Each structure stands twice: as C-alpha cells, then as structure tokens.
Amino acid sequence: MNRNLTILALTxxxxxxxxxxxxxxxxxxxxxGAATTSQANPVQASTAQDxxxxxxxxxTRTSPPATATTAYDAGRARTESEANTVQVVKERQDxxxxxxxxxxxxxxxxARMRQRLQEQxxxxxxxxxGGGVPATGTGSGFFVSAQGDIVTNNHVVEGASEITIxxxxxxxxxxxxxxxxxPDYDLALLxxxxxxxxxxxxxxxxxxxxxxxxxxAIAMGAPFNLDFSVSEGIISSLERQVPxxxxxxxxxxxxxxxxxxxxxxxxxxxxxxxxVIGVNxxxxxxxxxxxxxxxxxxxxxxVKRLLPQLQAGQGGVVSPPSLGVVFTDLGSLPPEQLRAAxxxxxxxxxxxxxxxxxxxxxxxxxxxxxxxxLPSAQGTSALSTDGDLITAVGGxxxxxxxxxxxxxxxxxxxxxxxxxxxxxxxxxxxEVTLQAFQFPQNxx
Numbered sequence: 001m002n003r004n005l006t007i008l009a010l011t012x013x014x015x016x017x018x019x020x021x022x023x024x025x026x027x028x029x030x031x032x033g034a035a036t037t038s039q040a041n042p043v044q045a046s047t048a049q050d051x052x053x054x055x056x057x058x059x060t061r062t063s064p065p066a067t068a069t070t071a072y073d074a075g076r077a078r079t080e081s082e083a084n085t086v087q088v089v090k091e092r093q094d095x096x097x098x099x100x101x102x103x104x105x106x107x108x109x110x111a112r113m114r115q116r117l118q119e120q121x122x123x124x125x126x127x128x129x130g131g132g133v134p135a136t137g138t139g140s141g142f143f144v145s146a147q148g149d150i151v152t153n154n155h156v157v158e159g160a161s162e163i164t165i166x167x168x169x170x171x172x173x174x175x176x177x178x179x180x181x182x183p184d185y186d187l188a189l190l191x192x193x194x195x196x197x198x199x200x201x202x203x204x205x206x207x208x209x210x211x212x213x214x215x216x217a218i219a220m221g222a223p224f225n226l227d228f229s230v231s232e233g234i235i236s237s238l239e240r241q242v243p244x245x246x247x248x249x250x251x252x253x254x255x256x257x258x259x260x261x262x263x264x265x266x267x268x269x270x271x272x273x274x275x276v277i278g279v280n281x282x283x284x285x286x287x288x289x290x291x292x293x294x295x296x297x298x299x300x301x302x303v304k305r306l307l308p309q310l311q312a313g314q315g316g317v318v319s320p321p322s323l324g325v326v327f328t329d330l331g332s333l334p335p336e337q338l339r340a341a342x343x344x345x346x347x348x349x350x351x352x353x354x355x356x357x358x359x360x361x362x363x364x365x366x367x368x369x370x371x372x373x374l375p376s377a378q379g380t381s382a383l384s385t386d387g388d389l390i391t392a393v394g395g396x397x398x399x400x401x402x403x404x405x406x407x408x409x410x411x412x413x414x415x416x417x418x419x420x421x422x423x424x425x426x427x428x429x430x431e432v433t434l435q436a437f438q439f440p441q442n443x444x
Contacts, residue, residue, distance in 0.1 A: 085230075085272075088274045092268075093168050095168075096228065100138050101156065102160060103161055141165070141266045142203050142220075143200050143203060144205065144303075145311075149179065157190065163176045165190070168228055174192040174193055175192065176191060180313020180314070183245055185251070185298065186244050203275075203276050205300050208254065215234065215272065216272040217254075218232050219231045221267030222264070236256055238252075240255045244298065250402040253278075253282070254296065254297040257295070264280045305412060321412070321435060323359045346397070350364060354439065366384070388421045395418070414433065416434075
C-alpha cells in the first residue's frame with residue numbers, strides 16, 4: 001500500500017450512490033474521560049462503559065487499578081506508565097479474540113474481493129497457496145457483550161467460507177458465524193459456537209469523542225500470526241480522514257504510532273483507562289507491507305452507534321443511510337468554468353434525485369439543462385447547473401464533498417439531517433430524514 005495522505009483526498013464528480021449509500025446487502029479500570037481531563041493522573045476511578053448480555057451499553061462503577069508502588073516492585077515496573085500498561089494488559093487480555101478464516105476457492109468473486117481489500121488495507125488476508133490448498137488468513141477481534149458478540153473488521157471475514165476463533169491463553173478453536181457486516185464502515189460482528197459464558201470477557205467501550213492527541217494508545221492482537229502481541233504508542237492525530245470500507249468512503253479515523261501489523265486487523269486499540277477507543281483497520285506502509293508508525297483505527301463511537309443494528313442483523317448487511325442523489329463536487333471543477341456558469345467554488349450540485357429516495361421525499365431537485373461540458377473517461381460529459389446546490393450541512397459551510405459524506409454517515413438511519421440548499425438564487429433550510437436506499441442496479 002504505497003500511498004501517502006495527499007493522494008487520499010476526494011476529488012472529481014461523485015455519485016452519492018457509490019459514496020453515500022448504494023445499499024450493499026463491511027472492570028478494574030477507569031474511563032477515558034478521567035484520562036482526558038487529568039493527564040497528570042490518568043488512572044483515576046470514574047464511570048466506564050460496559051456491555052450487557054443483550055448488547056445494551058450501561059454505566060458501571062469502577063475502582064482504580066493498583067499503582068506502581070503497590071502492585072509492582074522496582075524490578076518489574078519502574079514507572080507509573082509501565083505499571084499502567086501492565087495493568088491494562090492484565091485486565092483486558094482475556095477479551096481478545098484470534099480469528100482464522102478459510103477461503104476454499106481462491107478464484108471466486110469473494111476471494112478476488114479479499115485480495116483487493118488486502119492491497120487496500122495493507123493487512124494479511126487469505127492468499128492462493130497453490131496446489132488446491134485452501135487459502136487462509138488471520139485477524140483479530142474482541143468481545144463486546146456477555147453473549148459472545150465479537151467485533152472485527154469486515155475485510156477480515158469478507159467472503160470467508162469458514163471462520164474459527166481462539167481465546168487468549170487457549171489452543172481450543174471454536175467455529176464462528178457472521179451475525180452482520182457493515183462493509184462501508186469496515187466492521188463485522190461475529191458470534192462463536194460453544195464458548196462457555198465464563199470465558200467471555202467483554203471489553204468496556206470508551207468515548208472516542210473525548211480523546212486528545214498525545215494520550216496513550218495500546219494495540220492488542222496477533223501480528224504476523226504471533227498470538228497475543230501488545231504494542232504501545234500515542235494518539236498521533238484526531239484530524240485524519242482516509243478511505244474506509246469496501247467502497248473507500250472517506251471517514252474520520254484515529255491515527256496512532258502504536259505498531260500495527262498484518263494480523264492486528266480488527267483488534268482493539270485501548271486507552272490508559274483500559275477502554276476500547278478504536279478498532280485497528282489500516283496502515284500506511286511506505287511499500288514495506290508492515291508498520292511504519294502510521295496506523296489507523298475506526299473510532300469506537302462508530303461501533304457503538306452501529307452495534308444495535310449489527311446485533312439485529314441476522315447474517316445480513318448493515319447499509320449506511322443515504323440521500324439518494326448524484327451530485328458534483330464544485331470544488332473539483334476548474335474555477336473559470338464555475339465563474340462562467342455563475343457557480344460558487346464549493347458546494348454539492350445535485351445532478352439527479354432518485355424517485356423514492358430520502359432526498360426526493362424532502363423535495364430536493366436535480367438538474368436538467370446540461371449546460372457544462374466536461375472531459376471524462378468516455379470523452380465528454382454534460383453537467384447540469386440548474387439543480388439544487390447544497391451549501392451547508394447542519395449549519396456548517398460545505399467546503400468539500402467529504403464533509404457531506406461524513407455528515408450522512410454520522411447520522412443514524414431515521415434521523416434528520418439539516419441542509420442549506422440554494423435554488424434559483426434563494427437559500428432555504430431543508431430537513432432530510434435519512435434512510436437506507438436501494439439504488440438502481442446499474443448505478444452500483
């Protein structure tokens with residue numbers, strides 16, 4: 001995956017079906033809140049998020065972990081930070097899950113998809129081993145409920161013919177099935193068969209909206225198939241936006257320098273409070289195929305928002321909400337053409353609104369005049385300038401298409417999204433109730 005962040009920017013004419021929701025059927029420790037408000041003493045007791053057997057998040061009181069002076073002698077942990085890391089690992093290691101997948105037919109559409117995802121995400125996936133031997137691959141995951149729900153990456157289990165898991169400290173394997181997948185978020189929920197309830201150790205989920213750059217980050221998983229490996233670093237950035245999911249929709253991620261390698265995919269990124277703050281999903285490798293100190297994790301608040309839908313998925317796919325439109329990002333067009341057409345330099349110019357879509361229900365309109373002619377892969381294409389122009393989302397000016405993408409993805413199904421729309425030189429506020437929308441097959 002030899003690429004840098006500059007080429008991850010989203011440009012060009014975009015169809016919201018392909019970008020915003022063509023329906024595709026991927027306690028002994030305190031909370032992170034304490035860590036963010038008092039970095040000088042990040043292990044104070046507070047309230048932590050945990051998960052019940054039904055998967056509902058509840059508040060539970062926690063007690064502070066033992067400090068370096070009471071839990072470890074000078075020969076084992078010489079600093080408070082070391083003591084904290086050791087305590088987090090001891091408290092959370094049994095919530096880790098090792099995942100193995102098998103793809104019997106490496107020439108199948110699913111196998112080809114997995115190979116493409118490997119190139120996209122920089123993680124180890126099943127490979128054609130030749131001689132008719134089934135391809136295999138590994139990943140990581142973690143328990144999120146007492147009933148045994150396991151969160152991992154969609155690209156770990158996409159198209160797998162067989163999934164097995166192992167728990168920390170055990171060589172016993174269990175068959176697992178996919179409860180549901182959310183490919184556009186690169187998330188999947190598994191459940192294993194025959195795991196004793198006493199062996200299921202759900203990890204508490206933190207609040208990724210309350211993080212700060214510089215806070216500790218602890219990654220756990222099985223890099224290069226090395227069971228139970230731990231790496232530590234910091235949160236390097238909270239402003240990063242990269243393509244996520246099978247259709248590479250640009251979304252916010254947590255950047256960390258904690259070493260993440262092939263096999264870590266789907267594993268937890270933990271805070272010093274012992275809470276999961278992200279799901280490890282991608283790396284920038286510089287062409288080496290391994291950690292170069294730039295790893296990305298899906299924010300745990302995304303998981304928390306999707307978890308009820310995943311748990312109710314019954315083997316299906318959780319589709320993101322959608323506007324149901326095709327639009328053009330004005331920021332991707334030549335300024336001289338925009339001036340000639342009397343258009344601003346930013347905004348989402350709607351070209352088409354699909355019947356029956358949330359946008360259609362809200363009264364949004366597409367264009368029809370075909371006034372601009374633009375170069376395209378097929379030679380030229382016509383661009384209409386008389387459609388509705390989305391200039392702001394939730395009161396925030398729309399500077400580029402990724403802002404609209406993120407707003408739609410971050411809004412739950414059935415929830416309203418407020419748009420500022422310009423039509424005929426007049427601006428007005430439009431509220432769109434987002435829903436999953438099935439786009440015409442030829443628009444996928």
